[in-house]
Amino acid sequence: EAAVTQSPRNKVTVTGGNVTLSCRQTNSHNYMYWYRQDTGHGLRLIHYSYGAGNLQIGDVPDGYKATRTTQEDFFLLLELASPSQTSLYFCASSDRDSKNTLYFGAGTRLSVL
Amino acid sequence: GDSVTQTEGLVTLTEGLPVMLNCTYQTAYSTFLFWYVQHLNEAPKLLLKSSTDNKRTEHQGFHATLHKSSSSFHLQKSSAQLSDSALYYCAPMPNYNVLYFGSGTKLTVEP
Structure with a gap:
């Protein structure tokens, strides 16, 4: 079974705060x-990202930065957090060897006060 | 997003009745179609998937058939169980490894 680990599991910050969400996968997935x-x-x-150093924009990128430092590690950065970013965040990984199946982490619940 | 439309909101069923959750998608997003299920306080996980037109795909009592002519991939089960209560997402994959999820349908099965 593929393994994706997110940290922290819960985070509370204030408006304007700086937050980093971490994700590590040990499946050797590219994506x-x-x-x-x-x-x-919904989601x-x-x-x-499809590899270390690569970053692609999704549907709702405003207010978020991301960085893929290694094949295993993918970070989400909120540099000026706003209440609208209060949400449940999921990280996932996949590649063609997993037949395009996404494996999700347990999620990080973020509250911006 | 706009790439997929699911049965909206909340569906409530009595145990033992059939389940049908609708999913239609934009034609350009028909490379692969997926159904993911998310139980309360858990992460989403794959339920079933298909890329073959008019072929029935089954898993854990659920089934779906991809119909490219009608851009549909409806999820069905003959008899709902209490444990089927969950959030269900239909997700097309237009290109390799990029999924766009629908807004989700919350299924509640009552005794």
Whole structure:
């Protein structure tokens, strides 16, 4: 079973704060993703990457930066957090060897006060 | 997003009745179609997927058939169980490894 680990699991910050969400996968997958999940909107793609140093923009990238430092590690950065970014964030990984199946981490619940 | 349309909102069923959750997508997004399921306080996980037109795909009692002529990939089950209560996402994959999820359908199965 593929393994994707997110940290922290919960985070509270204030408006204007600086937050980094971490994701590590140990599956040797090339693709990694950041999604946010909100009631009524489902899962929306923020950023994704197909390898170390690569970054692709998803559907809702505004206010987010991401960096893929290694094949295993993918970070999501909120440099000036706003209340609208209060959400549940999921990281996932996949590649053709997984037959395009996404394996999700357990999620990070972020609250911006 | 706009690439996929699911049965909206909340579906409530009595245990033992059939399940049908609708999914239609834009034609350009028909390379692969997926259904993911998310139980309460868990991460989404794959339920089933297909890329073959008019072929029935089954897993864990659920089934779906990709119909490219009608751009549909509806999820069905003959008899709902309490444990089927969850959030269900239809997700097309227009290009390799990029999924666009629908807004999700919350299924509640009651005794």
